[in-house]
Amino acid sequence: MHMQVKELLSGNEAIARGAWEHGVTVAAAYPGTPSTEILENIALHPEIAAQWSPNEKVALEVAIGASLAGARSLAAMKHVGVNVAADPLLTLAYTGVNGGLVLVSADDPGIHSSQNEQDNRFYGRFARIPVLEPSDSQEAKDFVGVALEMSEQLDTVVLLRSTTRISHSKSLVTLGERVSRPLRPYVKNARKYVMVPGNARARQPEVLARFDRMVVWAESAPVNRVEPGDRRLGIITSGVCYQYVKEARPDVSVLKLGVTYPLPANLVREFAKTVDQVAVIEELEPFLAESVRLAGVEIADTGLPRIGELSPDIVGAAIARILGEPVDAPFAPPAAVPVRPPVLCPGCPHRGVFHVLGKLKLRVWGDIGCYTLAALPPLNAMDAFMDMGASIGMALGMEKADPAMAQQSVAVIGDSTFLHSGLTGLLDMVYNQSRGTVLILDNSTTAMTGHQDHPATGKTLQGAETYQADLEQVCRGLGVRRVRVVDALDVDALEVAVREETKQPEVSVIIARRACVLLHRPDGSHVELDVDLCTGCQQCSEPGCPAIRWEEGHPAFDVGMCDGCGLCVSLCLFDAIKKVEPSRG
Amino acid sequence: MADALNVLIVGVGGQGTILAGKVLARVAVLSGKDVKFSEIHGMAQRGGSVVTQVRIGDAVHSPTIDPACADFLLAFEQLEGLRWAHMLRPGGTIIVSTQRIDPATVLMGVAVYPSDVLEQLALRGVVVALDALEMACAVGNSKASNVVLLGRLARGLGLSRDLWEQALRDVIPARHLEVNEAAFAAGWSSK
Numbered sequence: 001m002h003m004q005v006k007e008l009l010s011g012n013e014a015i016a017r018g019a020w021e022h023g024v025t026v027a028a029a030y031p032g033t034p035s036t037e038i039l040e041n042i043a044l045h046p047e048i049a050a051q052w053s054p055n056e057k058v059a060l061e062v063a064i065g066a067s068l069a070g071a072r073s074l075a076a077m078k079h080v081g082v083n084v085a086a087d088p089l090l091t092l093a094y095t096g097v098n099g100g101l102v103l104v105s106a107d108d109p110g111i112h113s114s115q116n117e118q119d120n121r122f123y124g125r126f127a128r129i130p131v132l133e134p135s136d137s138q139e140a141k142d143f144v145g146v147a148l149e150m151s152e153q154l155d156t157v158v159l160l161r162s163t164t165r166i167s168h169s170k171s172l173v174t175l176g177e178r179v180s181r182p183l184r185p186y187v188k189n190a191r192k193y194v195m196v197p198g199n200a201r202a203r204q205p206e207v208l209a210r211f212d213r214m215v216v217w218a219e220s221a222p223v224n225r226v227e228p229g230d231r232r233l234g235i236i237t238s239g240v241c242y243q244y245v246k247e248a249r250p251d252v253s254v255l256k257l258g259v260t261y262p263l264p265a266n267l268v269r270e271f272a273k274t275v276d277q278v279a280v281i282e283e284l285e286p287f288l289a290e291s292v293r294l295a296g297v298e299i300a301d302t303g304l305p306r307i308g309e310l311s312p313d314i315v316g317a318a319i320a321r322i323l324g325e326p327v328d329a330p331f332a333p334p335a336a337v338p339v340r341p342p343v344l345c346p347g348c349p350h351r352g353v354f355h356v357l358g359k360l361k362l363r364v365w366g367d368i369g370c371y372t373l374a375a376l377p378p379l380n381a382m383d384a385f386m387d388m389g390a391s392i393g394m395a396l397g398m399e400k401a402d403p404a405m406a407q408q409s410v411a412v413i414g415d416s417t418f419l420h421s422g423l424t425g426l427l428d429m430v431y432n433q434s435r436g437t438v439l440i441l442d443n444s445t446t447a448m449t450g451h452q453d454h455p456a457t458g459k460t461l462q463g464a465e466t467y468q469a470d471l472e473q474v475c476r477g478l479g480v481r482r483v484r485v486v487d488a489l490d491v492d493a494l495e496v497a498v499r500e501e502t503k504q505p506e507v508s509v510i511i512a513r514r515a516c517v518l519l520h521r522p523d524g525s526h527v528e529l530d531v532d533l534c535t536g537c538q539q540c541s542e543p544g545c546p547a548i549r550w551e552e553g554h555p556a557f558d559v560g561m562c563d564g565c566g567l568c569v570s571l572c573l574f575d576a577i578k579k580v581e582p583s584r585g
Numbered sequence: 586m587a588d589a590l591n592v593l594i595v596g597v598g599g600q601g602t603i604l605a606g607k608v609l610a611r612v613a614v615l616s617g618k619d620v621k622f623s624e625i626h627g628m629a630q631r632g633g634s635v636v637t638q639v640r641i642g643d644a645v646h647s648p649t650i651d652p653a654c655a656d657f658l659l660a661f662e663q664l665e666g667l668r669w670a671h672m673l674r675p676g677g678t679i680i681v682s683t684q685r686i687d688p689a690t691v692l693m694g695v696a697v698y699p700s701d702v703l704e705q706l707a708l709r710g711v712v713v714a715l716d717a718l719e720m721a722c723a724v725g726n727s728k729a730s731n732v733v734l735l736g737r738l739a740r741g742l743g744l745s746r747d748l749w750e751q752a753l754r755d756v757i758p759a760r761h762l763e764v765n766e767a768a769f770a771a772g773w774s775s776k
Binding site: 335 | 586597598611620621623625631646648651664667669671695698699705709727
């Protein structure tokens with residue numbers, strides 16, 4: 001008897017497995033929660049050339065190149081990463097593909113770890129490309145195969161849309177074996193792949209004709225299915241919302257859509273005929289609801305919110321309201337307890353930097369990474385932050401509006417983020433004769449997403465040695481003459497550097513360098529207090545180190561948490577804090 | 586939601602809630618059950634509040650647990666136990682470490698750490714409080730307090746201990762296995 005192997009996989013692990021089983025040979029991504037683990041898991045398979053790219057645009061372009069060369073390829077990114085990759089994506093929609101190409105977008109309803117809650121299903125409608133939405137890990141794996149087949153059959157990139165609850169939830173998956181595929185032959189076809197205006201115009205009718213084929217495909221796609229039940233209500237749903245419906249109301253009729261764009265309108269209309277009324281259960285925007293209405297099907301008002309995540313509880317209450325049934329009494333409210341916001345780790349090299357910037361009362365244009373946490377109390381050290389790389393362009397714009405800003409503000413950006421999309425901003429500063437200052441907080445990793453390598457770490461996705469971009473040389477190459485490197489924990493040197501560079505009448509870059517504290521094992525070093533010298537001035541706890549608790553007018557150091565970074569030692573004006581080196585046993 | 590066994594594991598980023606959840610989920614797989622496991626990380630791993638949800642049954646749909654539906658709340662820190670206590674079903678059990686980690690808001694003096702957490706928890710369910718940190722230190726690694734708590738949960742779930750020990754071996758890297766087995770045993774045999 002054939003023994004089927006079932007493994008408990010996260011959605012991201014399952015997508016990686018799907019890529020492997022279905023013959024993908026090239027995969028690229030830039031890390032971003034909740035998408036990061038897709039490439040980390042693909043990298044475990046030596047058959048796949050898997051890589052971190054400096055940003056999502058390049059990652060998608062690598063996947064496009066691989067597809068044109070005839071390979072099955074995959075690019076993965078978080079929802080806002082697709083914005084970065086939108087330029088190639090919208091024209092890729094015209095050219096179509098050679099080898100199957102799937103773009104994974106991991107959206108973040110509830111904004112667990114993002115700057116917005118955009119609903120990337122709209123990219124399907126925008127680019128006129130199919131959107132598939134898995135509802136568990138088994139489907140996450142299987143839909144990679146469906147997407148690749150669809151891609152090759154319909155000559156289009158396919159968007160596989162996940163969400164945090166799919167990507168970061170584990171469920172059982174039946175594993176299959178890898179089916180290798182030879183490269184499809186590459187044939188030069190300028191009218192298809194050279195998107196000069198004449199060719200692009202000629203592709204448009206083909207894109208519309210392809211859309212019609214996509215609809216035909218969606219109407220009979222096995223990933224859409226009807227689950228008949230109580231005929232009083234038919235629910236149209238997809239993704240994790242399908243699970244919430246099944247959990248809350250296993251009794252109702254369901255049309256579960258695996259393809260959410262284009263809408264299989266005939267299937268929807270046929271389903272609607274079998275039930276008394278129809279409702280659409282979906283998270284975020286009324287994307288399906290609008291399409292269902294356009295298909296001429298009347299739908300009940302669910303009253304569901306357009307923001308945040310749904311749950312079985314919320315979905316169950318919505319269905320009960322539609323059916324005129326009593327809604328369960330709300331549960332006992334949570335206890336009022338102090339909030340526990342995420343904080344910079346003890347020993348984090350960013351802490352000293354923001355302490356200095358605060359002391360100098362500078363405005364700080366921030367960027368995306370762990371250092372964004374410095375925006376929270378007690379540091380409150382950020383004036384604005386927007387998207388990857390924005391700190392630099394925004395600093396330039398501020399200065400153009402008010403030249404005094406060049407001395408009163410700094411742009412702050414991490415090493416990984418700088419390489420992602422800070423380079424062009426810095427070039428703009430040089431080109432347009434900025435007098436501003438950029439701090440590159442170089443902790444030698446992509447820390448926030450869990451320590452991924454990037455072009456300046458000297459390591460590939462697989463951990464192999466590679467060329468290492470030199471940030472100083474990169475900045476000099478862009479035309480910055482004033483580049484200096486300071487130890488991020490040396491607050492005195494940092495203060496001098498920031499004071500000097502903000503006064504310069506030209507662009508300057510300060511690289512505040514110190515590896516992320518989580519990259520080295522704690523060696524047992526910590527600090528201790530000489531209580532006789534302590535005046536209780538609280539200078540040491542001003543930057544908000546979580547290892548310092550205030551007790552009876554003096555700091556108490558949590559030896560287990562303290563990393564011995566020495567920031568508080570250098571901040572103490574009375575030499576009351578001493579660093580204790582690890583004892584050698 | 587009542588068809589499944591719902592376990593909510595809560596703590597502070599870095600305390601090992603995910604590992605504990607993985608062991609529990611592995612036990613479910615080994616016992617032939619359906620299981621779903623959901624966690625949130627990212628911003629939350631930097632010392633923030635973290636939640637791992639494990640649901641075990643014959644056919645589990647939702648990866649998340651609704652409020653007032655958790656059979657067990659495994660809290661690695663007192664305040665986190667209280668923060669998520671509304672998730673417990675009436676009559677459910679809270680296994681809580683007496684460890685206290687002040688959130689940044691308390692360290693800054695803008696909030697006060699409540700002094701009666703265990704009393705408040707007792708109003709929400711059956712409380713099993715243990716000094717898991719001390720017990721973990723006693724077996725040789727303060728970081729193993731998550732597995733101490735897991736050991737206590739395991740005894741309450743009534744599944745075979747062999748399955749748990751197999752799950753520990755499957756999930757925990759060999760170099761950390763011995764101390765975690767000791768931590769599990771300490772939790773299992775605790776009051």
